[in-house]
Amino acid sequence: SIENGKFKVRVRYGTSSTWGNFGGESFVVDCPARMPNLATYSPTVSTTKSRVAFAAHRVEHFVMKRIRYYQNGDLVQFDPTDRQVYPPQE
Incomplete structure (x- = not known):
């Protein structure tokens, strides 16, 4: 999503042999957005x-x-x- 000028990505169901399962509602990474929306x-x-x-x-x-x-x-x-x-x- 793009919210308040930031591009946000969420990992919901990550899995790793080292970490096990990870992700969920709180696993969000964001960075400055270079576009106003994700239409393209x-x-x-x-x-x-x-x-x-x-x-x-x-x-x-x-x-x-x-x-x-x-x-x-x-x-x-x-x-x-x-x-x-x-x-x-x-």
Whole structure:
């Protein structure tokens, strides 16, 4: 979502062999938004710009599993396509 000029991303159902399950309502990351809304959002941008920045030798894979599109708090679209982030597709 974009709220008050900030782009917010929530991880709901993350899982890790080290951390176990993580995410939920309070697992939110934000950064300054470069656009007023997400009308032109593409999951390809997220997979292209995402990376494993620390201890990549410990990461087997990083996959975006589900994308949900909300408008005014209502789910308007669901995309269950798996998108591999790491290791990068060749």
